[in-house]
Structures are given as structure tokens and as C-alpha cells.
Amino acid sequence: MNAGQWARDLALGVRFAFTGGREGWIRTLLTAVGVGLGVAVLLLTTSVPNALSAREERGDARLDYAFGQTEDPKKADDTLLVWRDETSFRDQDIRGRVLEPEGPRAPLPPGLEKFPGVGEMVVSPALKRLLESDEGRLLRERMPQRITGTIGDAGLVGPTELAYYQGGKGLAERLELGASRIDHFGDDLEHTERMDPVLLLLILVVVVVLLMPVGVFIATAVRFGGERRDRRLAALRLVGSDSAMTRRTAGGEAMAGALLGLGFGAVFFLLGRQWAGSWELFGVSVFPEYLSPSPMLALLVVVAVPAAAVLVTQFALRGVVIEPLGVVRTAKPSRRRLLWRLLLPLAGLAMLYPMIGQGREDGEFNQYLVTGGVLFLLIGVTALLPWVVEAVVARLGTGAVSWQLAVRRLQLSSGTAARMVNGIAVAVAGAIALQMLFAGVESDYTESTGKDVSRVQMQTAVPEGITVEAARARFEATKGVARVYGFTEGYVDEQGGSGERIIPVTIGDCASLRELAKLPSCRGGDTFVARGGEYDSATAALARKGKALRFEDDEEGTVPSVWRVPQDIKEARAIEDPTGFVRGGLLLTPGAALPPEVATALSGQLYLRLDESVPDAREHVRNTAARIDPYTTPMTWVDVEENNRFAAIRTGLFVGAACVLALIGVSLLVSQLEQLRERRKLLSALVAFGTRRRTLSLSVLWQTALPVALGLALASLVGLTLGAVLLRMTDTTVRVDWVSVLSMAGIGAGVVAAVTLLSLPPLLRLLRPDGLRTE
Template sequence: MGAGFAVTGGREGWTRTLLTAIGVGLGVALLLLTTAIPGALGARDDRGRARDEHAGRAAEAGANTLLIGMADTAYKGEDIRGRILRAEGPDAPIPPGLRKLPGPGEMVVSPALAELLGSDRGRLLKERFPYRTVGRIGDHGLIGPDELVYYVGSDALAADSMSTLRITGFGNSIPAEKLDARLLLLVLVMFVVLLMPVAVLIATAVRFGGERRDRRLAALRLVGADSRTTRWIAAGEALAGSLFGLLFGLGFFLIGRQPTDVAAAFDLSIFPSDLDPSVPLAVLVALAVPAAAVAVTLFALRSVAIEPLGVVRTSTPIRRRVWWRLLLPLAGVALLFPMIRRGADRGEFNELQVVAGTVLLLVGVTALLPWLVEAVVFRLGAGRVPWQLAVRRLQLGSGLAARSVNGIAVAVAGAIALQMLFLGVDQDYVKETGQDTERAQMSMSSDVRAGSDKVAEITRAIRESKGVRSAFGYASTRIGDRAADPGGSTSLTIGNCDALRELARIDRCADGDTFIIEARASPFGEMQVAPGQQVIVDPSYGPNSERSARTPWRIPAAAAAVPGRADPSGRSYDGVLATPSAVPEAATKRLTLSMDIQIDPAAPDARDLVRNAAARVDPLSSVYDLSSTEESRRFANVRTALFIGTAVVLALIGASLLVTMLEQLRERRKLLSVLVAFGTRRSTLSWSILYQSAIPVVLGLMLAVATGVGLGAALLGMVGRPFTVDWSGMAAMTGIGAGVVLLVTALSLPPLWRLMRPDGLRTE
């Protein structure tokens, strides 16, 4: 009978069921999305490992070997994955996503890169790729639809380059490294924080139309139904609404997973097909939501006396008790307290205990907020007419107002706790690189394995690039005590005086000078050299290396010892520093180049022009921006997931609040019509609605701040970090929560004005 009421009763019944289905459906959609995220990230990881080229290395060329050169680059802050390929035999492996290997001068690109190259935004990038595009990379060769990837065929790729690998196949079977205890704690708390508001909103949605439903149940009592029967009829009605909500949620999920703009905005590219919910988890959602709808309905009716002549709830309600509401957060603290400092030495946490304790603390917000709102509004005094209308409405029934704000309060409390935890552990995942961004802003390395003429060509091309203030280049090779398999070796770095001063503290320098960097402790056992010592430049290593005679060179007896210094990119040099004329030309045939580059910050596209110049002279050159700090990739991924989840949850909360507000206005339209018929101004009613929203919001955010700081303190104690509060983050999250409610209230004003008509009193 209750299920029948959900789908009958004319427009009134369908409207009530539709609003419930939309509210539940929004929550179900986010639950399905959450169950799909682990699988989506796993699919991304699997495709990334399937194209890994480091696992199938080979020592010698054969019929099944492929030379692959690393040619990664970047454009306007976006990373581009690039590989240069040369088959050494007819059975050379083909990268995933390609049907065949591209020929010399041919390029296969990802759809996103093809779109970028075809747009005005990619104009500069076109200059970097003087190749003919012959195809697209398939989805199984990309980790996401927005990934920028290219493969280029070449017949001139050298096997002896440090940027080149020889492989017999693609793939990596090494299991991924597990999350450490602190990152695991972040992930666990993040999932709880993101899912708790969803559960609260679903519980709120199944109670839409509660007052009208209770009046219908009173009519059933009049015709003979007992109290127990009416409660189960109400449960059946909620069950039917939740089942429609499951269908709506599936529809919302299928529609919402198509656009990937939200994920792409946070540098997380996901194929829609990857968002495939886990079957066991999806079944759990399908069973849990209807069960929760029935449980919430029966729980809501526990204090409502539905009699044949009416609903007793319309009289003054009994004041809420606080003692049992305090038990929930206290139980959460009791679960979390034993794990204080458990993660200080990267120990292991009891995952179930962490989840249970966090859930109980956040559930405590939902339990305490109705009591807090009721306790405060009963003490509010008189004021202007809008204030009196709002306060009196809350005094007569504050439960619905508190339930509407519960989702915001839980989300803000969880976000504050997470921000405190992120602030406490970020020093573990953000480290100093030692790079000096004042001396240089970019660095380049080129394993040209060529002579000084090629080095000069590359250096000149970079220095002449638009937007480059200066560039200091150093050409390097190795020197050893003998020509083949030396017992010790060190570096020989060649550059002009200005460049060498970036590597050592040199007072006097002229072309022809040589310097020896003062000896320091080295974990690699570098060979110690002295003035006048006989060495071999570019010796051979290993049984398979070329054993031709190398260039002998005697270090000049006038070589001065100088203290070394780190270059702008943070590298410390050792061995011998020499100006070009101090080294015989025969010793400069196989050099590698490093260059530190100063950029004019006012020059547009200077960094991309540098990368274009480097790609023209050496496609395998590595050009990267210098930064004083470096962040753990996993830590950054967790934070990105939090940002995406927070954006989706806030959007869901806003949509659900709007549905809740419309339901409240629908239930009160006759009351509004009476007030308008008595001459109440529209502005008075509008301000009244605003006050009705603002009072619970302010109280909910105050409770959220207190709970969030408490939970954050417990989490910081678990990882052994001192108590710190991110005040700016707290203010931002509180402001966002309040802004969502104010936006929803503003959007509800047009329907409110339509309901403010005296003809709303008409009935049939």
C-alpha cells in the first residue's frame, strides 16, 4: 500500500516521489562514481605499465629488438610523452596503441595531441615536430583521453646514446609500491569525508514530504489501520522512492561520467569506459540505499504519534536530549586515541578502526546539530517581522532546517580535518631540490656523443633563442687511468671561463687554463687526479664496449686546485675543469652537454621557444624547468583526487539543497498564500526565508569548525605531528560552505515569488 501511494495520488504524489528520487539519485550517482574510481585508476596504471619499456631490455641487436629514444617534452605547462623508434629487425615489438611502427620521418600522435597541433594554441608546438603525421594512438596505448603522446620513426637513432634503450618487448610485471602509512591514512579519511555527506543527503531525501505523509497516515488510522501498520506503509512509500532513486542515480551516473572536464581540470585524464563500478560494491549500494531509506523512515517516526484525528507533532515538541548525541563523537575519539603516534615512525594503522572513529565523529555532527539549532532558536528574542517569521518557523520545527544543513556541516568538518592533516605531513612529501632558480630557470642536457662543433651548435642555438638572457654550457666526458675497464674514473668538464665559474669558485681564468676540483668524500669512489697526471679521455667500460684506443692526455702541471660549487640545477661536479684550448681536439669527439639557462620573465613563450630550439638540434635533448622544491607524485595525486572529490561533493550538496528547498516551499505554499492574502510584502517573506537558511548554516558551520579541528588534531597526533591549524584553508572551506547555501537560497527565490499569490488558497 505504501509503494502504491508513491506512484498514485495524482500530481501531488508524483511530485513528492520525483523530488525524493532526484535527491536519492544524486547521492547514488556519487556513490557509484566513488566505487568506480579505484577501478579507473587501476586501469590507468595497467595501461601505463603495459607500455613501459624498461622491463624488456636487451644487450645486443637482434631480429626482435627495438631502439627507443626518450624524447619527452612540455608545452605551456603540459607534459608531452615522446618516443623515437628504430626497428633493428623484422620482429621488433610494437608499442601498445600502434598498429605498426612509424617509418623514418613519420609520427603517430594521440587524439589530444592531434587536436592541439591543429589548433591556434599549438602553433609553436608544430615547429617542434617536423614530421608527417600518419596515424592516431589507440586508447589502449594511453592512460587517458587527454594525454599528449607521440611516437616518431627514425633511421638515425644511435644505440650508444644514454637516452636510448634497446628492448625486446613492452610491459612491466613488477608490482606497484604500496602506499606508506601516512598516505594510506590520508586516502582512508578522504573517502570517509567525501562519502559521509552523501549518506546524509540520501537520508534527508527519503524524508521529503514527511508532514503531508503523516497527515495521510492519520487518515488511514481513521479507517482502521493500527500504529504499526502505518509505520510500515510509510516505510513502503520511502522504499519505492529509493528504488526510483536508484534508477535516477544510474542515469545520472551514466550521463555524468561522459564529460571528463572536471578531472582534466585537475590534470587527471580518465576514459569514461574506465569509470566502471565494481560489481560487488554496486550491489552493496543497491541494497544499502533502500535499506537505509526504510531505517531512516522508521527512525523518524519513533517520536511521532499518528492518531485518527491528526498528528501530535503539530503541538509543542519535546525538547531534544543531548546526552546520547555526545556518545557518538566520544566513541569516535575513543577509537582514534589508541593510535596516537602510531604513524610517527611510518607504522601501520588499523584501517577499520580509523574509518569507524572518523565516521562516528562526523556522524556526531549530524546528531548534535538538530539539538544545537533547537537550543539556540528557543532563546532568540523578538525583532523585525522577517526575523520573527523565521525564528517562529524554526521554533515550531527546526529538524528539517538542521537536516538540510547537515550535509554542508559534515563536508566542512571533514575538509578542515583533511587540510590540517595535509598541512602536517606535506613536509614529508615536499623536499628541497637544491636548484637555484635565481641563477637559472631552465636546464638542458644533451647526450649528443659528438664533437665540440656539435656542442657549439647546440649552445649557439639556445643562446640565440628569443627570451634567453644567458646560457652557460658545459661539455663533459670521463677520464680514467687506462683505456679499457679503468680501475677508477672521474669527469672532465670543458667550458669557457664564465661557465666554469658556475661549477667552481675560480678567481683568475683565461682560455688555456685547467683546474682540479678539490677532493671531497664521494660514495662512488671517484678517481683522485693531480697536476701532471697521465689519463685516458673517454675510456671503454664492460666486456661488450668498444676497446679502440682512446685519447691520452696529461693534466697540465699548472692546473690549480679550486673548491667546487653546485651548478644552478643542484649538481656538484668533481674531477677536472678545462677551458677548450687546454684539451686536445681528439679528446672532444664524444661529449655530452649540460646547459643552465636564464629566461627573461617578460618574454612571451620563452620556455617553449627554448624547447623548440633544443629539439631542432637534438630531438633527444632533455629540457626542464628548475624548481626549488619537488613534490611526491603520489602525494600530489592524492591531493588532486581530494580536489576533484570536493568539487563533485559540493556540486551534489548544492543540487540536493536546492531540491530540499523546493520541497519545503511546496509544502508551505498554502501558508505563504495566507500571508500574502493578509498583506505581507514579498521582501518580508524573502528575508524570512534567508534568515531561516542563515541561522542553521551559521550554527552548523560553528559545529563543523569545532569538530573538524578536533578530528584534525587526532589525525595529526596519529602521524606524530604538532597541532597546527590551516586558518586560511579553514576560512576558505567555511566560506565555500556558506556560499553554497546562499546560492541555493537565491536560486529558490523565483519559485518562492511564484508561490506568493492569494489564489494559492484555492482548493478542490
């Protein structure tokens, strides 16, 4: 068979797709919509790496750290003073910078046309909307500066980012406190840091798991309306077409829908890209221009989708006999063979097996073996599911009328039922494997802070020029604050010592000190030595009655005045403080006699316990801190800190999974509606013969529920197997989080349940005798 004959037959199929009457148009349109949705999600998902890279480039371009320099540049007419004023509002981070140019050639941050003056600020469009809304009233209290402009896109990593630049004064006095002097923005260093092999493995698996359901859906979409199409093809046989030509014509018809779907996909992609620019998902927002797949990938999609449509159609018709008088599909088909279906997941396991136990110490994982192994295992789900459905429903029978109708329908077309849930089964299998892998390696990329967030939720430094007691009183009067612990903290060394043996000293009232140690009794002026802490050996040597000690000063070495340990010092037992540290050392109440110079050598810290029942308690705390000192930002405690790259990969997974789940839901709905449309006359006939609508509705529900249950069971088995293999590859102990497994299966079942509910109104409209009418 030459290429010319193929081309003529495919072209004939394309003509039939657009000139085949109402049925042909409906089928072509269904295929085009399905393929278009798949193509759009494929393009959007594969654009995510480019989008994240673009965000990172924008972030690097505005960096205001002096990377690679041993010291800040000297003051000149091209230098700029910067104070990083990061803050938060509810669950949203706000990037803030206070700027003070030192000359006319000071570098201007990206996105700004001129520097804001003192008392002025330039804000991002999203922050401006927030500040001008009723929701942002609390935030406006600590940002009273006049808004003089908005930051351009070049200065933002995303359209919903909250950011601002504020004019400042006197920042040179804060160079030792965290301010920086820079002469340019951006990072000049080339980062050649080796990527963690386990993180690379995570990225590979995430990409395959997200894209595989999309491919399954596209393959399913080109088979919409297959039974009606096959009956129409019988007319070709009647006018003299042979079987091979008929199949090629059917391929051309499917290719027409795929080509139209490419156009739909381009439109859906552009709409989705524009829509993505106005939303934030899992804390990530992107400008529309970020979402641009590589030209090679776009070309691959344009070529692969129509080709796949033809190949899938040829494969689907391999067991269908199309004769001039009809289609032999309803006869009892031969049983599906299991052997070749098992070879696919076994091949996947064989590809992954050489990397078992490799971990992160033996180099990078072979990306081709990883991709191929995961791909074959997930394809194995789509190959095994029709066999599983056929094997199970063949043994079902007796029951209610609705059950018997459903079972009989599944026995006649188990392949169609399996195709409907292939996408959700593949997605669930991949999600379970990824969940196991993430959970298994999470401990390597997360670290406990040791902080007891049940005792303290926020911490703030006491700025210079205000006492701990005064700041504490301000916070105690703040709405939403239940308790404030105030400490003045520092270190002491023996007089004439080398500074190598020091112990902590903490000054606070009795209630605050009881958070650090078990005190025998306490009143103003008491002094305690807390034993059992981290500095126990040094404490035993230094905290002795009458011992002459000197206070350490971070800036100037030591305080010249000497303080002697009082004779009436009491013993206490150190306990774990809210920071997770057993500090020990000396504990003093405010009434203890100390040299006046000590006040400048010690730093003040406040630890706040919040009343979580008060709305926006943290915002009230931040506002109080801003009123005390606009350069002070309270710290919110967390019990776990996470690796940024690990968190970024997981965020990418969540974003992609949300898109894929939405696609799967739509694909199931379209498939369900297409199935109902093809069975319209059969359902109408049953209603005309007196079958109750409730019975038919339940039968449709059973037809969906049975394949879904079998698909989720198979997906769980394959997902657990793949997850165990991936964990062994990373040299991690295999552990199954059954709650996560059940959650993944539950999400899949929830998507199917939602689709079933949405398909009920069309079903009820079809359950009318007038559906038998024809023209």
C-alpha cells in the same frame, strides 16, 4: 507483527506514492531525483579505484623497459629499438616514443596496427585534435612528421592522453645514450612491495570522508516533503489505521521514492560515466568502461538504499503524533538530549585511540578501527548539529522583521534546517581533517630539489656535434629567453692517480662563471680555483700551480693528454649555483689552453632564465631544442619533487571531492526548493498582508545563513579534532594550518551562497498573492 503485515503496509505506501495526486508525485519525484543523484555519485566515486587500477594496467601493458634483465636482449628479428621522447606542451605531458624495428617479428606496441615509417607518426586522438587546432601550432613546429594514424584505446591510459609513436632510424647508435632494445612490451615482474601504512591510512580516510556526505544526502533526500506527507497520513488514521500501520505506510512511500531513485541513479551513473570519458580532471582522464563498480557493491546499494529509506522514515516519525484530525508537530517539542549525541564522537575517538603514536614502523593500521572511528566522528556531526542549532536559536529573538521571521521559523523546525546543512558540515569536517593529515605527512613524501627556480627555469644538454657557444647563441635568439648560462662540465684527476680523488672542472664565459663563484676579475683565458665547495680538500691537493692533471672520460676512462695548472691561476670563492650545489674545483674561461681531446670528454649544459611575461616561453625553448637535435628534450625545473603514490592519492581526493561538492550543491538546491514549495501558501499569505518581498527574501537568507554558520563552526571543531588524532596516529607533530581550515570553511560557505543565489528566482515567483489559490 509478522512480515506479511509489513509487506502489505509497505506496498500500500508504494501505491500512495504513485497514486497520491500531484502532491504525491512531486514528493516522490523529488525523493527519486535526490536519491538518484546520491546513488550516481556513490557508484562513480567507488568506481575511482577500479578506474585508477585500469589505467595502471593499461600503462603496464605498454611498458618498454627491460625489467628484471641484467642487459638488453641481443639484436634479432624479434627486437625493437625504443627511444623515450617525453615532452610537454604548456601544462600537459606528452608521452612520445621513437621506434625502429630490427626484424619482421618486432613487438608492436598496444594500440598500433603497424609501425610508423621514418618521418611518420601515429598519435592519440587527443593529440591529433591538438595538432590540428590553432592552439597546437607551436607544438606542430617540433612535430613536423606526417600523421598516418591514431593510437587505439588499448595503447592509451585515458581518452585525453597526449601520446605518439614516431618512426626512427639509427637508434642503435644511441643505446649508450638512453635508447633500449626490447623483445616485448609489458612488465613481467610481480610487484609485492609493501604499501606504506601511512598511505594506506590516507586511502581509508579519503574513502570514508568522500562517501559519508553521500550517505547523509541520501538520508536527507528520502525525507523531502516530510511535513506535507505527515498531514496526508492523518487521513489514514481517520479511516481506521493505527499509528504503527501509518508509520509503515509512510516507510513504503519513502521506499517507492528510493526505488525510483535507484532507476534514476542508474541513468545518472551511465550519463556521468559517458561524460567522464570526454573530460580530464586534475590531469586524470578515464575511458567510460573503466568506471565499473564491483557487482557486490552494486548489489549492496540496491538493497541498502530502499532499506535505509524505510529506517530513516521510521526514525523521523518517532516523535511525530499522527492523529485523525491532524499532525501534532507544531506544538512545542521536548528539548533534544545531548548525552547520546556526544557518545557517537566519543566512540569514534575510543576506536582510534589504540593506534595513537603507531606511526609507520609498527605495522599497518587496523582498517576496521580506522573506518569505524572516522565514521562515528563524522556521524557525530549530523547528530550534534540539530542540538546546536536548537540550543542557539532558542536564545535568539529581537531584531529586524526579517530576522524575527527567520528565527521563529528555525525555532519551530530546527531539525529541518540542520538536515539541510548536514551534508556540507560533514564534508567540511572531513576535508579539514584530511587537509591537516596531508599537510602533516607531506614532508615525508616531498623532497626539495635544491634548485633555485628564481635564477634558472629550464636546463638542456648540448648534443654531440655542436659547441656550447653555438647552442647558446641559438637559445639566446629564442623568443622568451632572458639569459643563457653555458657550461662545459667534467672532472679531473692527477696524472697517475687512482681516480678516487677528483675535482670538478667547469668551462664557461665570465658571466656564467659568476653564477658559480665570486670572481676577483675575469677575462678570456683566465683560470680560477674555487674554494669553499664540496670538493674543497681534493681541490687543495690537486689545483696547485704546475700540477699535471688528466681529464676523466665517462666512456673510456681518461683522456691521454695531460693538462698542467697554469702559474697565473686565480683564487675565487665558490657560491651556491642555481642547482643548489656549491661545486668548487677549477673554473676556466674558453680562452684557457686545453688539449684538443678534452672537448670529447666534457659534456655541455645550458641553463636558461626565461622572461615569464612572454607567452609560451617554454614552448619556444622546446622548439629551438628540437631544431638543434630532435632527440634532446629540455628539462623544466621544479623546486619540489613529490612521491608518485602520495600524489595519486591526493589526486583521487581532489577528483572525488569535486564530485561530492557538486552533489552537495545540488542537494542543497533541491532541499531549498522543496522547503520553499512547502511554504508557498505561508509566503503568499505574508505578501497578501503587505509584507515586503525584500523582508521575506532576507528572512529566507537568514534561515540558510544561521544553520550554515553553526554547521561550519561545528565541522571545524570536529575536523580539527579528527585531524589531530590522525596526526598523532602517524606519530606526526600536530600543526594546524589555519589558512587551509578557513579555506575549507570558505569553500563550504561558497557552495551555500551559490545555492542561495540560485534559489532566489523561484522564491521571487512564489512571493505572489495568487499563491493562495487552491483547487
